[in-house]
Amino acid sequence: MAGRGRPRGFDADAALDRAMEVFWRRGYDGASLSDLTDAMGINRTSMYAAFGNKEELFRRAVARYTQAEMAYAREALTQPTAYSVIETFLRANADALTLADRPPGCLSVQGGLAEGGDNGRIAKFLAERRLAGEQALSARLTRAVEAGDLPAGTDPVALARYVMVVSEGNAVHAAAGADRASLHATVDIALRAVPAPEAGDTA
Template identity: 35%
Template structure:
Protein backbone atom coordinates (compact mmCIF):
# COMPACT_ATOMS: atom_id res chain seq x y z
CA UNK A 1 0.00 0.00 0.00
CA UNK A 2 1.39 3.41 -0.98
CA UNK A 3 0.29 6.89 0.01
CA UNK A 4 0.76 9.40 -2.84
CA UNK A 5 -0.50 12.76 -1.64
CA UNK A 6 0.74 16.22 -2.43
CA UNK A 7 4.04 16.94 -0.75
CA UNK A 8 3.76 18.56 2.66
CA UNK A 9 5.93 19.03 5.71
CA UNK A 10 7.03 15.65 7.06
CA UNK A 11 5.37 13.52 4.37
CA UNK A 12 7.51 12.44 1.42
CA UNK A 13 5.78 11.78 -1.90
CA UNK A 14 5.18 8.06 -2.50
CA UNK A 15 5.42 7.07 1.17
CA UNK A 16 5.24 3.25 1.16
CA UNK A 17 3.51 2.21 4.40
CA UNK A 18 4.28 -1.51 4.06
CA UNK A 19 7.98 -0.93 3.49
CA UNK A 20 8.15 1.57 6.35
CA UNK A 21 6.41 -0.90 8.66
CA UNK A 22 8.91 -3.60 7.69
CA UNK A 23 11.77 -1.28 8.61
CA UNK A 24 10.12 -0.40 11.92
CA UNK A 25 9.71 -4.09 12.72
CA UNK A 26 13.43 -4.67 12.24
CA UNK A 27 14.29 -1.82 14.61
CA UNK A 28 11.95 -3.08 17.34
CA UNK A 29 13.24 -6.60 16.73
CA UNK A 30 16.86 -5.53 17.18
CA UNK A 31 16.55 -3.10 20.09
CA UNK A 32 13.32 -4.09 21.86
CA UNK A 33 10.35 -1.81 22.42
CA UNK A 34 11.85 0.37 25.15
CA UNK A 35 15.29 0.38 23.55
CA UNK A 36 13.93 1.87 20.35
CA UNK A 37 13.67 5.65 20.00
CA UNK A 38 11.41 7.60 17.67
CA UNK A 39 14.51 9.02 15.98
CA UNK A 40 15.77 5.51 15.21
CA UNK A 41 12.36 4.56 13.84
CA UNK A 42 11.97 7.57 11.58
CA UNK A 43 15.54 7.24 10.30
CA UNK A 44 15.04 3.55 9.46
CA UNK A 45 11.61 4.20 7.92
CA UNK A 46 12.86 7.16 5.88
CA UNK A 47 10.16 9.52 7.14
CA UNK A 48 9.64 12.39 9.56
CA UNK A 49 7.79 12.20 12.84
CA UNK A 50 4.61 13.85 11.50
CA UNK A 51 4.38 11.12 8.85
CA UNK A 52 4.82 8.43 11.47
CA UNK A 53 2.04 9.87 13.62
CA UNK A 54 -0.27 10.38 10.63
CA UNK A 55 0.17 6.87 9.26
CA UNK A 56 0.56 4.75 12.40
CA UNK A 57 -0.46 6.78 15.44
CA UNK A 58 2.03 6.70 18.30
CA UNK A 59 5.00 4.45 19.01
CA UNK A 60 2.83 1.86 20.78
CA UNK A 61 0.42 1.61 17.86
CA UNK A 62 3.31 1.35 15.42
CA UNK A 63 4.81 -1.48 17.44
CA UNK A 64 1.56 -3.45 17.50
CA UNK A 65 1.14 -3.02 13.74
CA UNK A 66 4.73 -4.20 13.23
CA UNK A 67 4.11 -7.30 15.35
CA UNK A 68 0.92 -7.98 13.38
CA UNK A 69 3.02 -7.90 10.22
CA UNK A 70 5.55 -10.28 11.78
CA UNK A 71 2.98 -12.82 12.89
CA UNK A 72 0.72 -12.76 9.84
CA UNK A 73 3.35 -13.46 7.23
CA UNK A 74 2.54 -16.61 5.19
CA UNK A 75 5.99 -17.98 6.05
CA UNK A 76 5.71 -17.27 9.79
CA UNK A 77 6.74 -20.09 12.11
CA UNK A 78 3.22 -21.12 13.12
CA UNK A 79 1.69 -20.69 9.66
CA UNK A 80 4.36 -22.87 8.10
CA UNK A 81 4.41 -25.61 10.75
CA UNK A 82 0.62 -25.90 11.00
CA UNK A 83 0.35 -26.73 7.28
CA UNK A 84 1.56 -30.26 8.03
CA UNK A 85 -1.04 -33.00 8.24
CA UNK A 86 0.58 -35.12 10.94
CA UNK A 87 1.40 -33.86 14.42
CA UNK A 88 4.93 -35.30 14.33
CA UNK A 89 5.66 -33.09 11.34
CA UNK A 90 4.04 -30.13 13.09
CA UNK A 91 6.43 -30.59 16.03
CA UNK A 92 9.40 -30.89 13.69
CA UNK A 93 8.27 -27.82 11.78
CA UNK A 94 7.90 -25.77 14.95
CA UNK A 95 11.22 -26.63 16.56
CA UNK A 96 13.49 -27.00 13.53
CA UNK A 97 11.71 -24.01 12.02
CA UNK A 98 12.50 -21.98 15.12
CA UNK A 99 16.16 -22.96 14.90
CA UNK A 100 16.29 -21.77 11.29
CA UNK A 101 14.22 -18.60 11.63
CA UNK A 102 15.79 -17.42 14.89
CA UNK A 103 19.28 -17.61 13.35
CA UNK A 104 18.40 -16.27 9.89
CA UNK A 105 20.93 -13.54 9.08
CA UNK A 106 18.53 -11.67 6.79
CA UNK A 107 16.92 -10.10 9.87
CA UNK A 108 17.74 -9.59 13.57
CA UNK A 109 18.37 -12.80 15.49
CA UNK A 110 15.80 -14.48 17.72
CA UNK A 111 12.01 -14.07 17.79
CA UNK A 112 10.72 -10.50 17.36
CA UNK A 113 7.83 -11.12 19.74
CA UNK A 114 10.08 -12.50 22.48
CA UNK A 115 12.96 -10.05 22.00
CA UNK A 116 10.81 -6.94 22.00
CA UNK A 117 9.72 -7.09 25.63
CA UNK A 118 12.55 -8.86 27.45
CA UNK A 119 13.48 -5.71 29.38
CA UNK A 120 10.22 -3.77 29.54
CA UNK A 121 9.72 -1.64 32.65
CA UNK A 122 6.48 -0.57 34.30
CA UNK A 123 6.33 2.36 31.88
CA UNK A 124 5.62 -0.10 29.05
CA UNK A 125 3.24 -2.37 30.95
CA UNK A 126 0.53 -2.09 28.29
CA UNK A 127 2.94 -3.32 25.61
CA UNK A 128 4.14 -6.14 27.82
CA UNK A 129 0.56 -7.24 28.44
CA UNK A 130 -0.26 -7.07 24.74
CA UNK A 131 2.67 -9.34 23.94
CA UNK A 132 1.77 -11.72 26.76
CA UNK A 133 -1.74 -11.98 25.32
CA UNK A 134 -0.30 -12.90 21.94
CA UNK A 135 1.92 -15.54 23.51
CA UNK A 136 -1.12 -16.92 25.33
CA UNK A 137 -2.94 -17.15 22.00
CA UNK A 138 -0.02 -19.08 20.53
CA UNK A 139 -0.15 -21.48 23.44
CA UNK A 140 -3.88 -22.00 22.90
CA UNK A 141 -3.18 -22.75 19.24
CA UNK A 142 -0.67 -25.40 20.26
CA UNK A 143 -3.01 -26.92 22.82
CA UNK A 144 -5.85 -27.11 20.31
CA UNK A 145 -3.60 -28.79 17.72
CA UNK A 146 -2.32 -31.33 20.22
CA UNK A 147 -5.82 -32.04 21.52
CA UNK A 148 -6.90 -32.68 17.94
CA UNK A 149 -3.95 -35.05 17.43
CA UNK A 150 -4.74 -36.88 20.65
CA UNK A 151 -8.40 -37.26 19.65
CA UNK A 152 -7.28 -38.67 16.29
CA UNK A 153 -4.97 -41.18 17.99
CA UNK A 154 -1.70 -39.61 16.89
CA UNK A 155 -0.73 -38.78 20.48
CA UNK A 156 -1.01 -41.40 23.20
CA UNK A 157 -3.02 -41.25 26.42
CA UNK A 158 0.00 -40.09 28.46
CA UNK A 159 0.29 -36.85 26.52
CA UNK A 160 -1.08 -33.74 28.20
CA UNK A 161 -1.59 -31.18 25.42
CA UNK A 162 -1.28 -28.19 27.76
CA UNK A 163 2.02 -29.43 29.21
CA UNK A 164 3.40 -30.21 25.76
CA UNK A 165 2.40 -26.74 24.55
CA UNK A 166 4.12 -25.17 27.56
CA UNK A 167 7.24 -27.22 26.89
CA UNK A 168 7.46 -26.03 23.30
CA UNK A 169 6.77 -22.42 24.30
CA UNK A 170 9.60 -22.66 26.84
CA UNK A 171 11.92 -23.99 24.15
CA UNK A 172 11.00 -21.07 21.89
CA UNK A 173 11.90 -18.63 24.65
CA UNK A 174 15.26 -20.23 25.33
CA UNK A 175 16.16 -20.71 21.68
CA UNK A 176 15.29 -17.09 20.90
CA UNK A 177 17.51 -15.78 23.68
CA UNK A 178 20.37 -18.07 22.64
CA UNK A 179 20.03 -16.98 19.01
CA UNK A 180 20.11 -13.30 20.02
CA UNK A 181 23.29 -14.07 21.98
CA UNK A 182 24.97 -15.58 18.93
CA UNK A 183 24.05 -19.28 18.90
CA UNK A 184 24.41 -20.85 15.44
CA UNK A 185 21.72 -22.70 13.52
CA UNK A 186 23.65 -25.94 14.07
CA UNK A 187 23.61 -25.46 17.83
CA UNK A 188 19.90 -24.75 17.94
CA UNK A 189 19.16 -27.63 15.57
CA UNK A 190 20.87 -29.95 18.05
CA UNK A 191 18.59 -28.68 20.83
CA UNK A 192 15.52 -28.93 18.59
CA UNK A 193 16.39 -32.45 17.43
CA UNK A 194 16.86 -33.66 21.00
CA UNK A 195 13.49 -32.24 22.03
CA UNK A 196 11.76 -33.67 18.95
CA UNK A 197 13.20 -37.12 19.60
CA UNK A 198 11.95 -37.05 23.18
CA UNK A 199 8.46 -35.93 22.18
CA UNK A 200 8.17 -38.57 19.46
CA UNK A 201 9.35 -41.37 21.75
CA UNK A 202 7.15 -40.35 24.68
CA UNK A 203 3.94 -39.27 23.05
CA UNK A 204 3.59 -39.93 19.32
CA UNK A 205 1.98 -43.20 18.26
CA UNK A 206 3.55 -44.97 15.26
CA UNK A 207 1.65 -44.40 12.02
Protein backbone atom coordinates in the same frame (compact mmCIF):
# COMPACT_ATOMS: atom_id res chain seq x y z
CA MET B 1 -5.27 15.37 8.16
CA ALA B 2 -3.96 11.83 7.67
CA GLY B 3 -1.60 12.69 4.83
CA ARG B 4 -0.04 15.84 6.30
CA GLY B 5 3.73 15.73 6.61
CA ARG B 6 4.24 12.60 4.56
CA PRO B 7 7.04 12.71 2.01
CA ARG B 8 6.10 12.27 -1.63
CA GLY B 9 6.04 8.58 -2.54
CA PHE B 10 5.65 7.50 1.09
CA ASP B 11 5.39 3.69 1.22
CA ALA B 12 3.68 2.79 4.49
CA ASP B 13 4.39 -0.94 4.19
CA ALA B 14 8.09 -0.40 3.54
CA ALA B 15 8.28 2.08 6.42
CA LEU B 16 6.56 -0.42 8.70
CA ASP B 17 9.03 -3.12 7.68
CA ARG B 18 11.92 -0.84 8.62
CA ALA B 19 10.32 0.03 11.94
CA MET B 20 9.78 -3.68 12.60
CA GLU B 21 13.49 -4.31 12.14
CA VAL B 22 14.41 -1.53 14.57
CA PHE B 23 12.08 -2.95 17.22
CA TRP B 24 13.41 -6.44 16.48
CA ARG B 25 17.01 -5.37 17.05
CA ARG B 26 16.48 -3.01 19.97
CA GLY B 27 13.23 -4.02 21.63
CA TYR B 28 10.38 -1.64 22.38
CA ASP B 29 12.16 0.34 25.08
CA GLY B 30 15.47 0.44 23.24
CA ALA B 31 13.99 1.84 20.03
CA SER B 32 13.88 5.63 20.27
CA LEU B 33 11.61 7.76 18.11
CA SER B 34 14.71 9.06 16.34
CA ASP B 35 15.85 5.50 15.62
CA LEU B 36 12.45 4.71 14.18
CA THR B 37 11.95 7.81 12.06
CA ASP B 38 15.52 7.68 10.74
CA ALA B 39 15.04 4.06 9.66
CA MET B 40 11.61 4.77 8.18
CA GLY B 41 12.85 7.83 6.29
CA ILE B 42 10.09 10.08 7.63
CA ASN B 43 9.73 12.73 10.30
CA ARG B 44 7.80 12.39 13.54
CA THR B 45 4.78 14.22 12.18
CA SER B 46 4.56 11.73 9.34
CA MET B 47 4.97 8.81 11.72
CA TYR B 48 2.21 10.00 14.01
CA ALA B 49 -0.08 10.71 11.06
CA ALA B 50 0.46 7.30 9.46
CA PHE B 51 0.84 5.02 12.46
CA GLY B 52 -0.24 6.81 15.63
CA ASN B 53 2.12 6.83 18.59
CA LYS B 54 5.11 4.59 19.25
CA GLU B 55 3.01 1.92 20.96
CA GLU B 56 0.57 1.70 18.06
CA LEU B 57 3.48 1.53 15.63
CA PHE B 58 4.93 -1.34 17.64
CA ARG B 59 1.63 -3.22 17.70
CA ARG B 60 1.35 -2.89 13.94
CA ALA B 61 4.96 -4.00 13.51
CA VAL B 62 4.31 -7.10 15.62
CA ALA B 63 1.20 -7.91 13.59
CA ARG B 64 3.23 -7.62 10.40
CA TYR B 65 5.99 -9.75 11.90
CA THR B 66 3.49 -12.44 12.89
CA GLN B 67 1.92 -12.49 9.45
CA ALA B 68 5.11 -12.46 7.38
CA GLU B 69 7.97 -13.76 9.49
CA MET B 70 6.05 -16.45 11.38
CA ALA B 71 4.05 -17.98 8.55
CA TYR B 72 6.00 -21.18 9.24
CA ALA B 73 4.15 -21.56 12.56
CA ARG B 74 0.77 -21.68 10.83
CA GLU B 75 2.10 -24.03 8.17
CA ALA B 76 3.45 -26.41 10.82
CA LEU B 77 -0.06 -26.90 12.20
CA THR B 78 -1.10 -28.48 8.89
CA GLN B 79 1.37 -31.35 9.22
CA PRO B 80 -0.29 -34.81 9.41
CA THR B 81 1.10 -36.00 12.76
CA ALA B 82 1.76 -34.39 16.14
CA TYR B 83 5.44 -35.25 15.89
CA SER B 84 5.75 -33.67 12.45
CA VAL B 85 3.84 -30.59 13.64
CA ILE B 86 6.27 -30.10 16.50
CA GLU B 87 9.39 -30.95 14.51
CA THR B 88 8.40 -28.74 11.59
CA PHE B 89 7.68 -25.84 13.91
CA LEU B 90 10.88 -26.14 15.96
CA ARG B 91 13.12 -26.70 12.91
CA ALA B 92 11.61 -23.78 11.00
CA ASN B 93 11.80 -21.65 14.13
CA ALA B 94 15.51 -22.41 14.55
CA ASP B 95 16.08 -21.44 10.92
CA ALA B 96 14.04 -18.24 11.24
CA LEU B 97 15.94 -17.17 14.34
CA THR B 98 19.23 -17.32 12.47
CA LEU B 99 18.50 -15.89 9.01
CA ALA B 100 21.44 -13.96 7.63
CA ASP B 101 19.26 -11.11 6.35
CA ARG B 102 17.22 -10.70 9.54
CA PRO B 103 18.10 -9.68 13.08
CA PRO B 104 18.90 -12.69 15.27
CA GLY B 105 16.22 -13.91 17.65
CA CYS B 106 12.51 -13.18 17.72
CA LEU B 107 10.70 -9.85 17.86
CA SER B 108 7.89 -11.23 20.00
CA VAL B 109 10.39 -12.40 22.64
CA GLN B 110 12.96 -9.60 22.52
CA GLY B 111 10.49 -6.77 22.10
CA GLY B 112 9.32 -6.79 25.69
CA LEU B 113 12.23 -8.15 27.68
CA ALA B 114 13.07 -4.81 29.27
CA GLU B 115 10.64 -3.28 31.75
CA GLY B 116 9.77 0.20 30.59
CA GLY B 117 7.54 3.06 31.56
CA ASP B 118 4.42 1.68 29.90
CA ASN B 119 3.10 -0.05 33.03
CA GLY B 120 3.78 -3.43 31.48
CA ARG B 121 1.39 -2.98 28.53
CA ILE B 122 3.93 -4.04 25.92
CA ALA B 123 5.07 -7.10 27.87
CA LYS B 124 1.42 -8.09 28.41
CA PHE B 125 0.60 -7.55 24.74
CA LEU B 126 3.50 -9.75 23.62
CA ALA B 127 2.68 -12.41 26.20
CA GLU B 128 -0.87 -12.53 24.87
CA ARG B 129 0.41 -12.93 21.31
CA ARG B 130 2.67 -15.80 22.34
CA LEU B 131 -0.17 -17.39 24.30
CA ALA B 132 -2.39 -17.29 21.21
CA GLY B 133 0.23 -19.30 19.32
CA GLU B 134 0.54 -21.74 22.20
CA GLN B 135 -3.23 -22.21 22.30
CA ALA B 136 -3.35 -22.89 18.55
CA LEU B 137 -0.70 -25.57 19.00
CA SER B 138 -2.52 -26.98 22.02
CA ALA B 139 -5.73 -27.28 20.00
CA ARG B 140 -3.87 -29.15 17.25
CA LEU B 141 -2.29 -31.52 19.78
CA THR B 142 -5.68 -32.08 21.42
CA ARG B 143 -6.96 -33.35 18.08
CA ALA B 144 -3.91 -35.60 17.88
CA VAL B 145 -4.76 -37.15 21.25
CA GLU B 146 -8.35 -37.68 20.17
CA ALA B 147 -7.17 -39.36 16.96
CA GLY B 148 -4.77 -41.66 18.78
CA ASP B 149 -1.77 -39.94 17.22
CA LEU B 150 -0.59 -39.12 20.76
CA PRO B 151 -0.98 -41.58 23.65
CA ALA B 152 -4.12 -41.39 25.78
CA GLY B 153 -3.38 -39.32 28.85
CA THR B 154 -1.02 -36.95 27.04
CA ASP B 155 -1.57 -33.40 28.28
CA PRO B 156 -1.74 -31.33 25.07
CA VAL B 157 -1.67 -28.04 26.97
CA ALA B 158 1.53 -28.96 28.82
CA LEU B 159 3.10 -30.37 25.63
CA ALA B 160 2.30 -27.18 23.70
CA ARG B 161 3.78 -25.10 26.52
CA TYR B 162 6.92 -27.23 26.46
CA VAL B 163 7.34 -26.69 22.72
CA MET B 164 6.92 -22.95 23.13
CA VAL B 165 9.42 -22.85 26.00
CA VAL B 166 11.96 -24.55 23.73
CA SER B 167 11.32 -22.12 20.88
CA GLU B 168 11.42 -19.05 23.13
CA GLY B 169 14.59 -20.28 24.82
CA ASN B 170 16.19 -20.77 21.44
CA ALA B 171 15.16 -17.22 20.54
CA VAL B 172 16.97 -15.82 23.57
CA HIS B 173 20.09 -17.82 22.76
CA ALA B 174 19.98 -16.82 19.08
CA ALA B 175 19.84 -13.16 20.08
CA ALA B 176 22.91 -13.77 22.23
CA GLY B 177 24.82 -15.24 19.31
CA ALA B 178 24.05 -18.98 19.25
CA ASP B 179 24.36 -20.37 15.73
CA ARG B 180 21.83 -22.41 13.80
CA ALA B 181 23.54 -25.75 14.44
CA SER B 182 23.39 -25.14 18.18
CA LEU B 183 19.68 -24.38 18.03
CA HIS B 184 18.99 -27.53 16.00
CA ALA B 185 20.98 -29.56 18.51
CA THR B 186 18.59 -28.31 21.20
CA VAL B 187 15.66 -29.28 18.97
CA ASP B 188 17.12 -32.77 18.59
CA ILE B 189 17.01 -33.25 22.34
CA ALA B 190 13.59 -31.62 22.73
CA LEU B 191 12.02 -33.95 20.18
CA ARG B 192 12.89 -36.95 22.33
CA ALA B 193 10.26 -35.78 24.78
CA VAL B 194 7.43 -35.97 22.23
CA PRO B 195 5.40 -39.07 23.10
CA ALA B 196 4.94 -41.62 20.33
CA PRO B 197 1.54 -43.18 19.67
CA GLU B 198 1.10 -46.52 21.31
CA ALA B 199 1.04 -49.59 19.09
CA GLY B 200 -2.44 -50.19 17.78
CA ASP B 201 -3.66 -46.65 18.52
CA THR B 202 -3.50 -45.52 14.90
CA ALA B 203 -4.74 -47.17 11.77
